[in-house]
Amino acid sequence: MAKIMLYLPLLPSLLFTRISASYVHSMESSTSKCSNISIPYPFGIVGGNPAPAQGFEITCSLSDSSPMVRINNGMFAILNFSLLDGFVSILASATSQQCKRNSSFSLEGTNFTFSDTRNKFTAVGCDMIAMLLNGSSGYNGGCASFCSTKTNIIDGVCSGVACCQAPVPKGLKKLELEFTNITGHLSRPNKVNNNPTCAEAFIAEQNYYVFSSVDLNNTNRTNPQYRHVVLEWSIDGGYCEEAKRSASYACKENSYCYNSSNGIGYRCNCTFGFQGNPYLQGPGGCQDINECVIKSPCTHKCTNTEGSFSCMCPAGMTGDGLKEGSGCNGIGTLLIKIVTGLALLLLLLILIFWTHWLVKKRKLVKKRQRYFMQNGGMLLKQKMFSQSAPLRIFTSSELDRATNSFNDDNIIGRGGFGIVYKGILCDQMVVAIKKAQRVDQNRMEQFINELVILSQVNHKNVVQLLGCCLETELPLLVYEFITNGTLFHHLHSTSIPISWEDRLRIAVETASALAYLHLATKEPIIHRDVKSSNILLDENFTAKVSDFGASRHIPHNQTHVTTLVQGTLGYMDPEYFQTSQLTERSDVYSFGVVLIELLARQKPISDGKTDDVRNLACHFSMLFYQNQLLEIVDSQVAEEAGTKHVKTVAQLALRCLRSIGEERPRMIEVAIELEALRRLMKQHSILQTEEDPMLCEPNHHADMNIQASSSLSLDNITKEESMDTILLPFRDLSC
Ligand SMILES: *[C@@H]1O[C@H](CO)[C@@H](O)[C@H](O)[C@H]1NC(C)=O
Ligand SMILES: *[C@@H]1O[C@H](CO)[C@@H](O)[C@H](O)[C@H]1NC(C)=O
Ligand SMILES: *[C@@H]1O[C@H](CO)[C@@H](O)[C@H](O)[C@H]1NC(C)=O
Ligand SMILES: *[C@@H]1O[C@H](CO)[C@@H](O)[C@H](O)[C@H]1NC(C)=O
Numbered sequence: 065m066a067k068i069m070l071y072l073p074l075l076p077s078l079l080f081t082r083i084s085a086s087y088v089h090s091m092e093s094s095t096s097k098c099s100n101i102s103i104p105y106p107f108g109i110v111g112g113n114p115a116p117a118q119g120f121e122i123t124c125s126l127s128d129s130s131p132m133v134r135i136n137n138g139m140f141a142i143l144n145f146s147l148l149d150g151f152v153s154i155l156a157s158a159t160s161q162q163c164k165r166n167s168s169f170s171l172e173g174t175n176f177t178f179s180d181t182r183n184k185f186t187a188v189g190c191d192m193i194a195m196l197l198n199g200s201s202g203y204n205g206g207c208a209s210f211c212s213t214k215t216n217i218i219d220g221v222c223s224g225v226a227c228c229q230a231p232v233p234k235g236l237k238k239l240e241l242e243f244t245n246i247t248g249h250l251s252r253p254n255k256v257n258n259n260p261t262c263a264e265a266f267i268a269e270q271n272y273y274v275f276s277s278v279d280l281n282n283t284n285r286t287n288p289q290y291r292h293v294v295l296e297w298s299i300d301g302g303y304c305e306e307a308k309r310s311a312s313y314a315c316k317e318n319s320y321c322y323n324s325s326n327g328i329g330y331r332c333n334c335t336f337g338f339q340g341n342p343y344l345q346g347p348g349g350c351q352d353i354n355e356c357v358i359k360s361p362c363t364h365k366c367t368n369t370e371g372s373f374s375c376m377c378p379a380g381m382t383g384d385g386l387k388e389g390s391g392c393n394g395i396g397t398l399l400i401k402i403v404t405g406l407a408l409l410l411l412l413l414i415l416i417f418w419t420h421w422l423v424k425k426r427k428l429v430k431k432r433q434r435y436f437m438q439n440g441g442m443l444l445k446q447k448m449f450s451q452s453a454p455l456r457i458f459t460s461s462e463l464d465r466a467t468n469s470f471n472d473d474n475i476i477g478r479g480g481f482g483i484v485y486k487g488i489l490c491d492q493m494v495v496a497i498k499k500a501q502r503v504d505q506n507r508m509e510q511f512i513n514e515l516v517i518l519s520q521v522n523h524k525n526v527v528q529l530l531g532c533c534l535e536t537e538l539p540l541l542v543y544e545f546i547t548n549g550t551l552f553h554h555l556h557s558t559s560i561p562i563s564w565e566d567r568l569r570i571a572v573e574t575a576s577a578l579a580y581l582h583l584a585t586k587e588p589i590i591h592r593d594v595k596s597s598n599i600l601l602d603e604n605f606t607a608k609v610s611d612f613g614a615s616r617h618i619p620h621n622q623t624h625v626t627t628l629v630q631g632t633l634g635y636m637d638p639e640y641f642q643t644s645q646l647t648e649r650s651d652v653y654s655f656g657v658v659l660i661e662l663l664a665r666q667k668p669i670s671d672g673k674t675d676d677v678r679n680l681a682c683h684f685s686m687l688f689y690q691n692q693l694l695e696i697v698d699s700q701v702a703e704e705a706g707t708k709h710v711k712t713v714a715q716l717a718l719r720c721l722r723s724i725g726e727e728r729p730r731m732i733e734v735a736i737e738l739e740a741l742r743r744l745m746k747q748h749s750i751l752q753t754e755e756d757p758m759l760c761e762p763n764h765h766a767d768m769n770i771q772a773s774s775s776l777s778l779d780n781i782t783k784e785e786s787m788d789t790i791l792l793p794f795r796d797l798s799c
């Protein structure tokens with residue numbers, strides 16, 4: 065670690081020197097130019113850097129437009145260098161004329177030969193053979209040309225008539241020619257020019273020379289004709305194997321040697337994947353080609369390596385990764401596409417559900433607000449503020465949680481008024497929640513007033529209204545939860561009857577609660593549906609009057625209200641039924657029926673009996689006046705209370721049942737009388753059965769409490785009983 069840190073500061077300067085050095089080098093070596101032709105090593109300008117190899121010296125003077133090379137005392141302009149192929153194009157007159165018998169062009173002693181592939185040997189003349197001499201040993205090439213008629217001589221065609229061509233033999237270094245006159249040896253003699261002409265032969269770049277018949281007359285020209293000639297150069301030093309052992313081996317790093325095809329000597333080329341000048345060392349020499357940068361040969365990822373490159377396929381795919389190969393194949397991309405596609409889809413779905421949920425929630429909130437307004441929520445708030453009503457406004461979600469979304473398992477009763485649910489609030493308080501009836505818009509204010517008044521009712525024998533919720537279509541009323549079921553249930557549906565003492569107490573409590581409703585509240589409240597199933601019992605068997613659903617208060621200036629007749633058959637005031645005029649005395653009548661129910665322990669309407677005994681009130685009064693009271697009174701009551709006492713209570717009950725309402729006692733009077741009777745009886749029983757403490761203990765019903773699970777309710781109401789609440793012809797009238 066420390067070592068690296070130590071070297072790090074040196075790095076930039078090292079890089080710098082290296083770069084600048086290479087710059088200078090490349091400036092001096094690779095880009096040495098003459099005119100606009102760059103001169104590659106081993107060629108070089110005399111005195112330049114790097115110095116040219118021996119035999120490859122170039123002179124470059126300002127006066128000449130081209131670099132010049134010296135060949136056997138002659139200076140020739142260089143048109144072109146080809147480093148890797150080993151060619152150099154020069155402008156020269158490699159010509160021999162039949163009539164001059166002299167001129168020759170020699171490359172002997174130089175590092176050049178005539179290129180056999182890029183040049184052509186051409187002869188122009190009539191009826192002659194032009195032969196290339198290989199020293200003194202013999203011929204090594206040549207061609208023959210004939211001229212019979214003029215019409216056969218065609219410009220641009222050099223195929224043996226006036227002009228012939230032959231390939232240049234390999235390794236030719238000298239142009240030495242022998243012309244042979246074949247006039248007279250031909251069956252069709254020359255008719256073009258009877259005077260013999262001088263033939264001319266030369267070596268020039270392939271396709272450079274185009275035959276023209278004019279040239280037939282110019283073969284004895286004096287001025288030399290310069291043409292493009294391609295020379296091949298090679299490094300002296302034998303074949304590659306030999307040269308490699310030599311100290312002067314010319315091929316530098318990342319290069320290889322190959323034999324010159326055209327004579328002794330060798331040349332160099334960069335190995336595959338490198339480019340540059342194989343005769344140079346360093347930056348100008350063979351350098352790695354970054355294949356990936358130039359034009360990536362890979363379909364996917366390309367990595368350049370020294371002298372090569374490698375293609376890589378993405379994960380999950382196979383193949384060579386080459387564009388010109390098998391490429392990259394496999395399920396990789398498909399899989400990735402599917403996965404990303406699925407992910408996108410999922411995201412979209414989540415988004416859709418989320419917005420859907422949001423919209424739904426907004427709608428719900430709006431709906432709740434609408435219901436709240438419809439149900440008079442604002443009015444209630446206003447009233448609560450002005451009248452300081454101790455009413456709690458619940459949210460619908462609060463009650464939703466409390467009743468487990470109004471689950472059917474939470475239903476504790478169904479009545480004419482609505483369904484009653486048991487609910488447990490957040491603070492573990494148990495409540496009874498009643499779904500009220502739809503609020504008629506015309507009655508909305510009345511409904512709210514009623515709520516406010518009911519909330520102000522505070523009596524120990526009245527089921528307390530705790531609050532309400534107006535955010536639902538049907539307003540929800542929240543009452544305290546009474547544990548022990550209805551009086552109806554305890555009278556008619558259990559095997560263990562309540563003692564008379566308790567029954568009397570319940571009667572007193574009920575009467576006082578009703579009296580309270582009639583008198584103590586701001587505006588009188590008429591219960592309107594007083595019956596044993598609306599009297600609930602708590603764990604101490606204390607009566608709690610419930611179900612104000614049908615309750616109506618009477619405004620101050622009126623003594624009665626005209627309403628749609630409502631009530632329960634058997635308990636209903638016949639006067640109210642006839643006139644539809646509701647007064648406090650209707651409650652008194654209904655209470656009278658309850659009182660008789662307590663005495664007789666019979667349902668107000670019994671099934672399967674004849675008409676005159678079917679209605680309890682009628683039957684009771686009939687028997688009372690026939691002095692056969694004990695026939696109908698519960699034997700237990702008669703035993704516990706005594707005939708006299710029973711008769712007094714019965715008289716009170718019958719007073720309550722008088723057909724003219726005005727003649728009935730007021731509720732408060734009933735309460736007081738009953739209370740007095742109760743005290744009397746208590747004293748009497750204490751005197752009578754001092755040794756029996758059981759009578760004073762209402763708690764002997766404790767074992768019964770468990771089975772009573774409901775409260776406000778009408779849970780034990782059978783179908784027929786619910787039917788009773790529906791209006792039927794009132795049979796009470798017959799009595
Ligand atoms: C060099 O310049 C001449 C004219 O000045 C032009 O004809 C020739 O094509 C150029 N050669 C190169 C290799 O640029
Ligand atoms: C230079 O050489 C190439 C082939 O090596 C050739 O095609 C081209 O014509 C030459 N240019 C000149 C100006 O001679
Ligand atoms: C021909 O060759 C002779 C010697 O071989 C030489 O003296 C003479 O100058 C040459 N003539 C021409 C025109 O080159
Ligand atoms: C030319 O002659 C030499 C021997 O003098 C021989 O080795 C060479 O192959 C000959 N060249 C041709 C093209 O015939």
Ligand SMILES: *[C@@H]1O[C@H](CO)[C@@H](O)[C@H](O)[C@H]1NC(C)=O
Pocket residue numbers: 245246247248260261262
């Ligand atoms: C070729 O030979 C013919 C007859 O043999 C002669 O007339 C003619 O002049 C000769 N041509 C030359 C160029 O020597």
Ligand SMILES: *[C@@H]1O[C@H](CO)[C@@H](O)[C@H](O)[C@H]1NC(C)=O
Pocket residue numbers: 277278281
């Ligand atoms: C060549 O010269 C001869 C006479 O010397 C003449 O008749 C002929 O037309 C010339 N040919 C051409 C193609 O100029």
Ligand SMILES: *[C@@H]1O[C@H](CO)[C@@H](O)[C@H](O)[C@H]1NC(C)=O
Pocket residue numbers: 163260261262284286
């Ligand atoms: C060719 O030209 C030379 C002079 O350059 C002359 O001496 C000779 O006679 C000419 N030959 C013919 C056949 O015209």
Ligand SMILES: *[C@@H]1O[C@H](CO)[C@@H](O)[C@H](O)[C@H]1NC(C)=O
Pocket residue numbers: 106117118119173174175298299300301
């Ligand atoms: C060029 O040829 C000469 C003479 O044969 C030789 O001395 C020299 O080494 C050659 N140059 C190279 C670079 O081979």
Ligand SMILES: *[C@@H]1O[C@H](CO)[C@@H](O)[C@H](O)[C@H]1NC(C)=O
Pocket residue numbers: 303304305321322323
């Ligand atoms: C060069 O030529 C020699 C002789 O023909 C031969 O033995 C050798 O294998 C050749 N080398 C290369 C690299 O072609």
Ligand SMILES: *[C@@H]1O[C@H](CO)[C@@H](O)[C@H](O)[C@H]1NC(C)=O
Pocket residue numbers: 148149322333334335336337
């Ligand atoms: C030199 O090498 C390159 C690439 O390696 C190749 O294309 C070229 O044909 C080679 N030249 C010769 C003359 O072998």
